[in-house]
Amino acid sequence: MADFDTLRIRAGYNSADHNYAVNVPIYQTASFDLGSIERARSLWSLEEAAGIYTRVGNPTVSVLEERIAALDGAHGAIALASGMAAISYTILALTEGGGNIIASQSLYGGSEDSFSHFFPRFGANIKFVKDRFDAASFEAEIDEKTRGIYIETISNPNAELYDIEELADLAHRYEIPLIVDNTVATPYLFNPIKHGADIVIYSATKGLGGHGNTIAGLILESGNFTYSKEKFPQFYEKSYKIRTRNNEPRSPYEVDNKGVLLTHLRAFYLEFIGAAISPFDAFLILQGVDTISERLNKQVRNAEKIVKYLEQKKEVAWVKHPSASNSPYKALAEKYFPKGAGALLSFGFTGTEEQLDKFFQHLKYFSYHVNIGDVRSLIVNSPKTTHAELDETHLKNAGIETNTVRISAGLENADDLIADLEEAFIHVFGT
Numbered sequence: 092m093a094d095f096d097t098l099r100i101r102a103g104y105n106s107a108d109h110n111y112a113v114n115v116p117i118y119q120t121a122s123f124d125l126g127s128i129e130r131a132r133s134l135w136s137l138e139e140a141a142g143i144y145t146r147v148g149n150p151t152v153s154v155l156e157e158r159i160a161a162l163d164g165a166h167g168a169i170a171l172a173s174g175m176a177a178i179s180y181t182i183l184a185l186t187e188g189g190g191n192i193i194a195s196q197s198l199y200g201g202s203e204d205s206f207s208h209f210f211p212r213f214g215a216n217i218k219f220v221k222d223r224f225d226a227a228s229f230e231a232e233i234d235e236k237t238r239g240i241y242i243e244t245i246s247n248p249n250a251e252l253y254d255i256e257e258l259a260d261l262a263h264r265y266e267i268p269l270i271v272d273n274t275v276a277t278p279y280l281f282n283p284i285k286h287g288a289d290i291v292i293y294s295a296t297k298g299l300g301g302h303g304n305t306i307a308g309l310i311l312e313s314g315n316f317t318y319s320k321e322k323f324p325q326f327y328e329k330s331y332k333i334r335t336r337n338n339e340p341r342s343p344y345e346v347d348n349k350g351v352l353l354t355h356l357r358a359f360y361l362e363f364i365g366a367a368i369s370p371f372d373a374f375l376i377l378q379g380v381d382t383i384s385e386r387l388n389k390q391v392r393n394a395e396k397i398v399k400y401l402e403q404k405k406e407v408a409w410v411k412h413p414s415a416s417n418s419p420y421k422a423l424a425e426k427y428f429p430k431g432a433g434a435l436l437s438f439g440f441t442g443t444e445e446q447l448d449k450f451f452q453h454l455k456y457f458s459y460h461v462n463i464g465d466v467r468s469l470i471v472n473s474p475k476t477t478h479a480e481l482d483e484t485h486l487k488n489a490g491i492e493t494n495t496v497r498i499s500a501g502l503e504n505a506d507d508l509i510a511d512l513e514e515a516f517i518h519v520f521g522t
């Protein structure tokens with residue numbers, strides 16, 4: 092198997108299959124000619140993997156899917172219009188018929204809010220654990236209707252880490268999958284499947300794309316998990332939609348016994364709900380992935396330098412990042428993140444809201460907005476923006492203090508970024 096740096100540029104693409112185009116072409120078409128009735132039969136029975144209709148598949152999108160699956164060592168992937176689509180599809184598909192997912196509450200605000208208030212409307216209940224740092228607390232919530240455990244490998248906004256192998260072992264003891272949102276880490280910094288995760292979710296909008304120009308998402312399936320018929324009957328249900336060449340209905344398990352969830356999602360969720368990624372957006376994410384290693388390396392180093400700088404500022408109450416001197420995640424970072432634990436950090440601003448506004452206004456090299464993983468450095472007051480829908484109890488359970496400021500370190504020169512922060516502190520506090 093080639094190295095990550097080779098796969099991120101080469102995996103999933105053979106120019107000879109695409110008119111020898113060196114760069115991945117954008118197949119900007121809604122539909123594909125079927126050729127003949129005989130070929131149509133091959134396409135519908137999935138004997139021939141080629142385009143039919145871009146809502147369910149497209150050659151540009153397929154390259155993205157194969158490339159990211161290769162980077163993570165997954166059996167396969169499905170690319171979608173957004174990270175939230177990836178999260179929604181996964182939760183709804185696993186809990187079909189009424190089930191629950193056990194989750195840490197330390198999550199991206201949209202995930203937390205949808206888990207608390209939206210998915211339960213569809214019978215998909217999320218049970219948040221009482222102590223997210225204790226595997227026993229996850230175990231305490233598992234019942235006969237539980238269909239998965241869900242965490243973020245590096246949480247947004249506080250960069251908290253988990254013992255992934257411990258949670259994977261726990262999930263497997265109860266015959267349920269471990270689902271991880273690996274958005275902040277990206278496949279460059281962390282390979283969840285190697286450590287036991289079964290389903291990996293990405294908002295490709297962030298570090299994968301890396302340029303803040305595209306909304307996209309992905310779901311990866313390891314191929315290592317066996318879904319039992321008792322807990323997941325939907326994957327054993329035969330359907331004409333995934334029929335054989337001779338028109339016999341099949342189940343997702345019969346189509347691909349390692350890509351069961353992905354087969355189910357493509358056949359029913361992409362087909363009926365949509366949320367397909369456009370070929371152009373898939374192309375933009377591929378462009379981003381070409382340089383992921385260099386970007387992430389520098390962004391992590393920039394984040395670590397900013398952490399060091401913030402730690403000595405008296406106007407800063409606390410700094411959260413696994414590289415921070417008092418971080419409780421040092422051992423986990425050493426075990427799971429040898430290249431660094433991400434470019435996302437948070438700190439406690441000691442001034443008033445007016446002072447924070449003045450601070451933001453003065454910054455030249457940090458954009459005040461809600462995205463992360465961009466080449467540009469970004470800053471935001473999470474409890475009032477990305478996590479504004481969380482009430483006080485939820486914020487407390489998620490470990491988000493009211494004075495939290497989140498930084499996503501970009502690719503600018505670290506000294507310029509630090510000088511920018513310093514000038515803003517002096518402007519606000521006079522020191």
Ligand SMILES: Cc1ncc(COP(=O)(O)O)c(C=O)c1O
Nearest residue numbers: 173174175199247274294296307
């Ligand atoms: C960790 C994480 N997961 C998922 C999402 C949702 O992704 P998208 O905005 O692409 O829908 C976000 C967005 O901020 C995120 O930070």
